[in-house]
Amino acid sequence: MVPSPAALDAYPRPNVAVDLALFTLLPSAEGNHHDRLGVVVLRGSDGTPTLPGRMVRERETIRETVKELVQEKLSHRPTARWTLRMLDVFDDPDRDPRGWVWSVGYSVAISRHEADLLTPQAELLAIRGSAARGTRSTSEKLSYDHDDIVSMAVRRMRRRYEKAPDPDGLLKAPYTLSQLRHAHEAVLGAPLKRDTFNRRMREFLEPAMSRSGEEMFTSETVGRPAQLFTPRRVAVREVSEPFPLPRSGSVT
Amino acid sequence: MVPSPAALDAYPRPNVAVDLALFTLLPSAEGNHHDRLGVVVLRGSDGTPTLPGRMVRERETIRETVKELVQEKLSHRPTARWTLRMLDVFDDPDRDPRGWVWSVGYSVAISRHEADLLTPQAELLAIRGSAARGTRSTSEKLSYDHDDIVSMAVRRMRRRYEKAPDPDGLLKAPYTLSQLRHAHEAVLGAPLKRDTFNRRMREFLEPAMSRSGEEMFTSETVGRPAQLFTPRRVAVREVSEPFPLPRSGSVT
């Protein structure tokens, strides 16, 4: 904050836009059932893929801007369950040739089902395996610095998907452990071990219950039916307690 | 980004300030040698403690603003080693009674020695044990929403200090394992086990070497001299690889 009593108009103000990296799962091209991670882009008049974005409105929060952006550019209404995550403020003064324009990068994930409701102009680009910094994360070069936004979003997303079941909401509960694992494999870009994954995730999940109080399973699938799970309301244990905090009284 | 060809002036623009949560270690009040974490505040004309902050300048990046801010308000020149971390954009339209003012929160840590070089107006407030969301993180209420900024900074800092040695630079290398542990205890607000801590940190450290090629130790202290260490240039292993990526070819 600034203690100066001068009028706020005296300070220079950047234009501020919001750019949204909206992820969902894509069926694999090779015909096998493994999912891939995809990001929604819109094509500009010159055909360059671009993240949906817009300028902020007067006295509007960034989250409000994101929600309006989704309605206006993607013809879809975000629900309260969307977990919007701020990535960074992209403030290179030369990032936009039109002038001094900052972009606040946001990331969100939606289910395949919800993604089908987006405007037909919304296109899904598959995320490439290694979203390293400085690398293109999709097959096409995005406009502006949107490649940076996507690769940062993917990097953070991968961190979250290492610890907890579907933290961003790529799936709609209830889901099977296999569906959950495929989603995590799509985010991480690497195969996971079924047994270890199941055991690790179990503590964060609880069996989905039908209205009649029965545990729920898939049906009409090939193979043994899989049990359906939903995320637990409260986590069983702390997500991370890596250091040895003493268990009882004595402190050395 | 916005594809509109309209003049950028047509869009409303918020005032944008930067607020800095600058942390350092404080000697404990109780006279024992345990450190506490402290945050630098300045007192306004009404005596309310406030994080150092200022408006951004024309076509300036936020990091540049932070560095100028430190020079102007704290009479100190940041070095290249400072690890500035963006916390969040605080964009509640009512957070500043003067108008529509966003604040970009930043966090940084400096050594005690460097903190002594700050302007005498800089005051250090001790961080309280539990910096939970919605709680005051210091003994005094800070102005504006600066309590939120500090508590978010502390929460993120604690996460980082669970994994790696002094990731934010509270200490100046070389340091002993005890000094490192005390710093971590100050950040985490809880005592740590000496043996486990030492073993966990060793892989990220290498012995400090004198110019004559000898390992360095403390001297003139009570008790056995402690070896001095510096952070390794490159991390030995990946910071986190929590999921079972298959070791060899076969993928199930």
Added chain:
DNA sequence: GGAATAGTGTCTTTCAGACACTATCTG
């Protein structure tokens, strides 16, 4: 020697990783 701090050997417990076995569906 005694007090104080540094550093580590070692035992136990816990958990990841790997493999394979059992379970239950479709056709």
Added chain:
DNA sequence: CAGATAGTGTCTGAAAGACACTATTCC
């Protein structure tokens, strides 16, 4: 029945956690 997918028991090895022992200084 074969084929396919789901779920788990169990063994092994590695690492965390806990305790206590040794090491080296100052007084």
